[in-house]
Amino acid sequence: MAKVILISQFPLPYSKIGSWSTMYYNYLMNNHLIDYVICQKPESILNTVKYQFVSENIIDKIKRKFFKKPYLRYLKALNQVIKKDNKYIIQIVDNFGIVKPLQEFLIQNSLRENCQVQFFYHGFPPYLENFRGRWFFENIDEMILLTLDSYKVHKDTYTTLPCKFSVLHNGINTDQFHKISAEEKLIFKNQLGLKEKKVFIWCSKDIPKKGLDFILEVWKKIQEQNKNTALLVVGATRNYQIEGVHFLGRIPNNELSKYYQMSDCYLFPTLCHEGFGMSLIEALHSGCYCIASAIGGVPEVLQYGKLGRLIENPHFQQEWEDAILEFLNQKEIKETVIPDNLYSTQSWNSGMNKIIENAKDRFK
Numbered sequence: 001m002a003k004v005i006l007i008s009q010f011p012l013p014y015s016k017i018g019s020w021s022t023m024y025y026n027y028l029m030n031n032h033l034i035d036y037v038i039c040q041k042p043e044s045i046l047n048t049v050k051y052q053f054v055s056e057n058i059i060d061k062i063k064r065k066f067f068k069k070p071y072l073r074y075l076k077a078l079n080q081v082i083k084k085d086n087k088y089i090i091q092i093v094d095n096f097g098i099v100k101p102l103q104e105f106l107i108q109n110s111l112r113e114n115c116q117v118q119f120f121y122h123g124f125p126p127y128l129e130n131f132r133g134r135w136f137f138e139n140i141d142e143m144i145l146l147t148l149d150s151y152k153v154h155k156d157t158y159t160t161l162p163c164k165f166s167v168l169h170n171g172i173n174t175d176q177f178h179k180i181s182a183e184e185k186l187i188f189k190n191q192l193g194l195k196e197k198k199v200f201i202w203c204s205k206d207i208p209k210k211g212l213d214f215i216l217e218v219w220k221k222i223q224e225q226n227k228n229t230a231l232l233v234v235g236a237t238r239n240y241q242i243e244g245v246h247f248l249g250r251i252p253n254n255e256l257s258k259y260y261q262m263s264d265c266y267l268f269p270t271l272c273h274e275g276f277g278m279s280l281i282e283a284l285h286s287g288c289y290c291i292a293s294a295i296g297g298v299p300e301v302l303q304y305g306k307l308g309r310l311i312e313n314p315h316f317q318q319e320w321e322d323a324i325l326e327f328l329n330q331k332e333i334k335e336t337v338i339p340d341n342l343y344s345t346q347s348w349n350s351g352m353n354k355i356i357e358n359a360k361d362r363f364k
Contacts, residue, residue, distance in 0.1 A: 002087040002116075002360045003035040007074055007102075009095050011042035017253060019278045020093055020122055023171060026345045033356045034091075038077045052077045071098045075105045082111060089359045093120045096127055096136065103139040116141040116359050120168070124150045124273040124296035126157045137163045144168050144355060146276040147297040166355050169301075170276045171348025172285065174340060176254075179287035180261045188262035192246065197230045198328060201263040201288065203256070203279045204270075206236035211269030211293070211314075216242060218269075218320045226328055231267075234259055260286035265327055268292035269314060277301055281343040284308070289336065291323050301343075307336055 006012075012028070014021035028034065028048050037046075041053045054073045082088060088111075092098060099119065106112040117140045121127065124147070128136055137143070142164040145151050151165050180188075189195050204210040212233065219231050223244045230244050234256070237247045251259060260266065266283035273296035280301055283290055290308030292298050302308040309327070311319050341347050 002089055002363050004033055004089045004091065004356055005036045005038060005078070005081060006034050006091045006093075007078065007095070007098065008037060008039040008093065009098075011040045012037055013042050013044060013046065019170065020120070023345070023348055024093075026171075026173065027349050027352055030349055031353070032349070033353055036081050038074060038081065052081050069101070071101045074098065075101060078102075078105070079109075082109075082115075084109070084111060084114070086114065087363050088115045089118060089356060090115055091118045091120065092140075094122055099136060099139050116362065118142045118144060118355070118359065120144045121150075122146060122275045124153070124275045126154050130158055133158050134160050137161055142166060142355075142359065146170060147300040149300045150275070150297055166358075168348065168351045168355060169343055170278055170281065171343055171345045171351075172278065172282055174285050174344045174346075177257050177260065177282045177285045179285070185262055185287075188258050192230075192232075192262070194230050194262070197228055198226075198265070199230050199232060199263045200265045200267055200324070201232040201234065201259060201283070202267050202269070203234040203259070203283075204236075209270065209272040211271045212236055214271065214315075214317070215267055215269045215320065216245065218317055218324070219245060221317075221321050222324055222328075225325065229328065232259055232263060256282070257286060260288055263288050265289045265291060265324075267320075267324075268298065269311075269320065270295055270298065271315065272296070274298055284336075284338050285343070289327060291320070291327065307338065 010021050012021060013025045028046055032048065034049055036050045036052055038052045039054060045051065054077050102117065106115055119140045121143060126133065137158065137160070140163050144166045146169060148167050151167065155161065186195065189199060202212060202215060206212060219242065222229060230246060233245060233247045234251050237249045248259070260283050266288035268277060268280050268290060270293045276297045280290060280292060280298065284307060290302060292302060292308060292310060293314035294310040294312050295314060299310055302310060309323050311323060313319050
């Protein structure tokens with residue numbers, strides 16, 4: 001039976017916030033099919049998987065720095081695990097740089113025919129241009145993307161795609177992110193003095209492409225027309241005040257769900273090609289109506305408007321103003337029904353197992 005090896009550039013479990021590392025952690029705590037994890041030593045060790053920790057001596061460090069071999073220690077750790085007579089599925093996440101040295105290592109050690117390389121990409125647009133992409137796709141066996149739309153863009157970009165493709169949507173803990181009763185929602189609103197207000201929320205890293213400054217300009221216009229609103233900003237602070245805006249800064253992940261649950265509408269004004277949007281599905285499952293940029297993987301996540309409002313031209317301020325005012329002026333908001341298993345940790349785990357099982361079947 002083929003063994004599965006995950007090569008991770010981050011320690012697992014990862015002590016900081018990371019979407020894919022969190023999903024792998026949840027996966028490894030359940031019914032998983034990974035045999036080995038190659039990574040730096042984490043702060044805490046999982047007893048559900050075998051580790052091969054990445055380390056280096058002085059000579060390795062010199063080779064890495066002066067001979068520009070940044071992945072030497074990962075390949076050295078892999079060499080401690082892999083055996084010539086066995087078959088392996090090697091998983092890589094978002095680490096394009098390791099693919100070429102991995103391919104060279106496997107060929108030099110007569111291991112390539114007994115290995116399948118699965119590459120998980122959490123972006124949306126193609127990472128490499130057409131010509132450079134050829135060697136990359138020739139050196140992996142399967143590319144796993146977050147959305148089918150991303151595959152379509154890859155298919156239209158590259159003239160040669162000599163590998164298999166699969167799609168695995170992101171998943172969240174729906175035991176944590178879920179809808180609450182109207183009474184519970186009111187209690188949470190009261191805690192911030194927002195009892196009678198329509199509450200909007202923005203949650204992300206405070207970087208330009210996430211659209212916070214853009215949506216704050218929109219909000220000034222909204223406040224001129226509707227004072228009975230509030231905008232919660234999670235993940236960012238400002239050294240000035242804006243009427244109706246509450247800057248909450250960083251919120252620990254285990255406390256984040258209540259801010260979605262007290263909110264009525266989630267704003268996702270991304271100005272870049274998002275791979276998927278974890279906060280978007282957290283808000284969906286927490287009962288928020290979602291207004292989001294129609295960019296990258298977002299339309300597929302919202303099922304092309306079935307699960308929320310898509311802004312077709314998200315760089316145009318007026319379209320956001322119109323969508324928000326339309327939401328505020330609705331006499332009755334039609335409830336969006338989100339299936340419990342849609343974009344859930346459980347569905348991600350079962351999808352991962354299916355991808356691994358299919359790869360194992362190809363060895364038969």
